[in-house]
Amino acid sequence: xxxxxxxxxxxxxxxxxxxxxxxxxxxxxxxxxxxxxxxxxxxxxxxxxxxxxxxxxxxxxxxxxxxxxxxxxxxxxxxxxxxxxxxxxxxxxxxxxxxxxxxxxxxxxxxxxxxxxxxxxxxxxxxxxxxxxxxxxxxxxxxxxxxxxx
Amino acid sequence: xxxxxxxxxxxxxxxxxxxxxxxxxxxxxxxxxxxxxxxxxxxxxxxxxxxxxxxxxxxxxxxxxxxxxxxxxxxxxxxxxxxxxxxxxxxxxxxxxxxxxxxxxxxxxxxxxxxxxxxxxxxxxxxxxxxxxxxxxxxxxxxxxxxxxxxxxxxxxxxxxxxxxxxxxxxxxxxxxxxxxxxxxxxxxxxxxxxxxxxxxxxxxxxxxxxxxxxxxxxxxxxxxxxxxxxxxxxxxxxxxxxxxxxxxxxxxxxxxxxxxxxxxxxxxxxxxxxxxxxxxxxxxxxxxxxxxxxxxxxxxxxxxxxxxxxxxxxxxxxxxxxxxxxxxxxxxxxxxxxxxxxxxxxxxxxxxxxxxxxxxxxxxxxxxxxxxxxxxxxxxxxxxxxxxxxxxxxxxxxxxxxxxxxxxxxxxxxxxxxxxxxxxxxxxxxxxxxxxxxxxxxxx
Numbered sequence: 001x002x003x004x005x006x007x008x009x010x011x012x013x014x015x016x017x018x019x020x021x022x023x024x025x026x027x028x029x030x031x032x033x034x035x036x037x038x039x040x041x042x043x044x045x046x047x048x049x050x051x052x053x054x055x056x057x058x059x060x061x062x063x064x065x066x067x068x069x070x071x072x073x074x075x076x077x078x079x080x081x082x083x084x085x086x087x088x089x090x091x092x093x094x095x096x097x098x099x100x101x102x103x104x105x106x107x108x109x110x111x112x113x114x115x116x117x118x119x120x121x122x123x124x125x126x127x128x129x130x131x132x133x134x135x136x137x138x139x140x141x142x143x144x145x146x147x148x149x150x
Numbered sequence: 151x152x153x154x155x156x157x158x159x160x161x162x163x164x165x166x167x168x169x170x171x172x173x174x175x176x177x178x179x180x181x182x183x184x185x186x187x188x189x190x191x192x193x194x195x196x197x198x199x200x201x202x203x204x205x206x207x208x209x210x211x212x213x214x215x216x217x218x219x220x221x222x223x224x225x226x227x228x229x230x231x232x233x234x235x236x237x238x239x240x241x242x243x244x245x246x247x248x249x250x251x252x253x254x255x256x257x258x259x260x261x262x263x264x265x266x267x268x269x270x271x272x273x274x275x276x277x278x279x280x281x282x283x284x285x286x287x288x289x290x291x292x293x294x295x296x297x298x299x300x301x302x303x304x305x306x307x308x309x310x311x312x313x314x315x316x317x318x319x320x321x322x323x324x325x326x327x328x329x330x331x332x333x334x335x336x337x338x339x340x341x342x343x344x345x346x347x348x349x350x351x352x353x354x355x356x357x358x359x360x361x362x363x364x365x366x367x368x369x370x371x372x373x374x375x376x377x378x379x380x381x382x383x384x385x386x387x388x389x390x391x392x393x394x395x396x397x398x399x400x401x402x403x404x405x406x407x408x409x410x411x412x413x414x415x416x417x418x419x420x421x422x423x424x425x426x427x428x429x430x431x432x433x434x435x436x437x438x439x440x441x442x443x444x445x446x447x448x449x450x451x452x453x454x455x456x457x458x459x460x461x462x463x464x465x466x467x468x469x470x471x472x473x474x475x476x477x478x479x480x481x482x483x484x485x486x487x488x489x490x491x492x493x494x495x496x497x498x499x500x501x502x503x504x505x506x507x508x509x510x511x512x513x514x515x516x517x518x519x520x521x522x523x524x525x526x527x528x529x530x531x532x533x534x535x536x537x538x539x540x541x542x543x544x545x546x547x548x549x550x551x552x553x554x555x556x557x558x559x560x561x562x563x564x565x566x567x568x569x570x571x572x573x574x575x576x577x578x579x580x581x582x583x584x585x586x587x588x589x590x591x592x593x594x595x
Contacts, residue, residue, distance in 0.1 A: 016366050020430045027433070083509050102515035108431075109497045109516065112363040113226050120227065120294045 002138035004056055004130075005123040008048075011145045012115045015044050019108065026100045031092070034100075038092050042085055044146055049078045051144045056126060059137055063129040070122050077114045081107060161225055161235035163502045167571055168243050169218025170491055174564040176210030176250065177484065181535075181557025183258075189546035194468040195475065202254040207479050208344065210250035211560075215487045216352060217242060217279060219494065220300075224283065227359060228290035228297060233282050245275030253318065265322030269315045276311040280304060295375040299355030302379050306347025306386070313340035331393060339390050346411060347386050349483050353444075354378050354418060356490075361422060364493065365429035365438055370421060378418055385411040405459060416452035419445040436525045440489025443533055447481030469543050476539045480532075480556065488532060488563060492525050495570045503574065507581040514577065519570050528562040535559045 018041035025034035057071040084107040091100040127134050180203040184191050191199025221239065225231050232238060249271035256264035287301050317336055362369050388407045422445045426438065451474060458465030458474075496519035503513035538552035 017430065020366060024432065080504060083504075083512065087512065087515075098517075099515070102517035106497070106500050106516040108364075109493070110501075116227060116359060116363070120292045120297075121290075124293055125291065 002142050003127050003134050004138050004141060005119075005127050007138050007142050007145070008052070008056075008123060009115075009119050010147075011044070011048055012119070014146065015041065015048060015111070018044055019104070019111070023101070023104050026092075026097055026104075029097065031095050035092055038088065042089065045081065045085060047145055049082070051141045053078065055137060055140055055144075059133065060122075060126045060129055063131075063133070064125070070117075070125070074114070074118065074122065077110065081110055081114070084110065160498065160501060161221060161232060161239075163498055163574070165235045165239040166218040166222040166494070166498065168239060169214050169221075170495060171564070171567055171571060172243065172247055173211045173214040173218075173487070174560040174567065176206045176214070176247075177560035178557045178564070179254075180206040180211075181553045181555075181560060183254075184542075184553030185550050185557065186553070188549045192469065192472055192542060192546050192549055195471040198257050198260065200472065200475075201257040204475060204479070205253045205257065206250055207484070208349075209253065210247060212349060212479070212483050212487065213250075214243075214246055215491065216349070217246065219356075219490065220283060220352075222494070222498070223356070224286050224290075224300070227294075227300070228286055228292045232286050238278060238282050242275045242279045245271045249275060256318075256321070262322045262324060265318045269318035269322060272311060272318070273315050276307070280308050280311070294358075295372075295379075296355050296358045299351060299358065299375075299379045302383060303348055303351035303355055306343050306351050310340060310344040310348050313343065335392050339393055342386055342389050342411075345478055346382055346415075350415060350418075351379060351382060353483070353486055354382075357418075357422060360490070360493075361425055361441070365426060366431045367425040367429040370425065374417070374421055378414060381414045382411065385414065409456065409459060412452040412455045415448055419448040419452070436522075436529050437489040437493045440485045440492070440529060443536075444482045444485035444489070447477050447485065447536070451477040451482065469546075473540065473543045476536070476543060480536050480539060485532065485536075488529070491563070491567060492520060495567060496520060499570055499574045499577075503577050503581070506578060511581050511584060514573070519573055520566050521569075524562075524566050524569070528559060528566055531555065531559040531562060 018037070022034055022037035022041045025031075025037050053075060057074070061067040061071055084103055087103045088100060088107065091097075091103060130137060183199055183203050183206070187199040191197055191203065194200065195204075218239075221232055221235055249268050252264045252268035252271060255261065256268055283304050284301075287297065287304060290297060313336055317333070317340060320333065320336075358370055358375055361367055385407055389404060389411075392404065423442065426442060429438075454474060454477065458470055464470065496516040499519045500513050500516055507513055535552065535555035535558070538548060538555050542548040542552035
């Protein structure tokens with residue numbers, strides 16, 4: 001079984017793990033480990049946004065016949081997170097621990113409240129609107145995202 | 151009718167901020183009352199000073215902060231926007247503030263008219279707030295246990311307010327309601343719903359979301375997320391049976407009901423501490439420490455209650471309820487509220503500034519909104535004040551330092567929150583100036 005309501009929340013958790021791994025390396029002052037941990041985290045965040053924006057959201061918008069509703073706000077929040085991720089990349093590059101932890105705190109709050117809205121509201125709506133197609137789409141999403149633990 | 155689903159991130163920032171910036175001020179006033187009245191204020195829970203301080207804290211601090219947060223929070227968890235948030239805030243905020251002042255003054259000066267004014271103001275303010283909140287929470291398509299618990303909490307607030315308005319009217323009219331309910335029965339049930347059905351229920355509902363969210367802890371076990379609200383609701387309903395005609399005040403079996411309630415509260419505190427100990431994010435920020443302090447106070451409350459049940463000569467002491475009250479109000483609820491405010495305000499600052507400035511003018515990050523040292527200092531003072539308040543219950547001679555310390559901690563909190571609000575205003579003005587500058591530039595060329 002691979003519905004969006006199962007695949008995507010699991011990947012949220014995976015991204016949380018990657019977030020923690022990068023933040024811990026920064027706090028230890030191990031910038032070599034931080035750079036690679038951050039790169040992995042950044043990559044999975046981007047993959048997640050692309051999976052939603054490229055596959056799930058358009059399918060939901062077609063099925064539900066609404067394109068200016070919740071998916072629009074989710075896209076907007078993805079943009080906010082992309083901007084914070086690029087600030088984190090810059091902090092990583094500059095090896096600025098203080099800037100990194102401040103931006104990371106902000107990103108974590110934004111990520112968590114975003115995930116909460118998706119998991120409690122949007123994904124269940126997607127499953128419902130997509131009907132039989134949901135499972136096929138879920139498999140496609142699954143293929144785009146990394147699994148397992150950090 | 152299709153529920154309107156809006157994923158707006160937040161109501162206007164002025165909506166929650168007016169509540170947040172008012173709340174600590176009345177905590178400071180409560181502390182000053184204690185310092186001013188001294189030991190007389192804590193002779194028993196029925197002393198005018200104790201009643202006035204309690205209501206300043208529960209209404210003007212706790213209810214104020216909780217209403218402000220809910221207006222913000224429901225938009226996020228329920229994905230439903232509150233009906234006309236500016237209007238609701240403009241009516242509810244001044245009325246809650248005034249209502250609590252009327253009520254506290256009524257207790258201190260024993261004025262009937264002020265009790266009636268308080269009843270009227272609360273009925274109006276809470277009538278509007280509860281209606282708007284109930285509509286938002288009932289029409290949401292959102293799922294999850296939290297939504298159910300928030301609904302229960304709003305119901306708990308409704309019961310508390312109805313009983314509170316009846317009580318204030320009774321005191322205002324000097325009428326004896328003995329034939330129907332004794333005053334003590336009404337108070338018993340009012341307090342239980344206020345503390346258990348509203349405040350604790352709200353903290354439980356919010357914790358299901360924010361405890362895992364802030365520190366990346368595992369989720370609360372599903373069985374527990376169901377047991378806590380259902381158990382608490384059952385306890386409150388059984389406790390309320392004393393309102394039935396012919397039941398009189400609390401029956402002997404109802405002390406068993408209270409014990410069950412305390413065990414549930416203790417279970418919640420233990421589960422939260424356990425989850426926090428298993429958090430994936432190791433750093434201990436002020437919000438986490440405030441939450442831990444609150445959960446320890448909740449454990450202390452449950453343990454003290456059980457002890458008072460076991461040793462009636464101790465539980466029957468006039469100041470025993472004050473011990474429980476200090477653990478519950480400043481100990482559990484104010485600690486959670488302070489910890490949450492230190493997380494919510496920096497985030498809201500960032501969120502609103504980011505929307506206005508976009509990527510051209512990225513706002514300061516969350517950790518730059520309130521200095522870490524100031525938050526930690528205030529937190530230490532809060533816990534010192536809490537210990538002094540508990541000590542003052544044991545040795546009332548300590549009322550003066552306890553009241554002053556509590557007052558100072560509330561004022562420091564206020565100062566920190568004002569700092570965040572001012573930083574918001576400064577940065578917003580810079581964004582506006584930059585926008586005006588770039589709009590003017592093409593016209594000049």
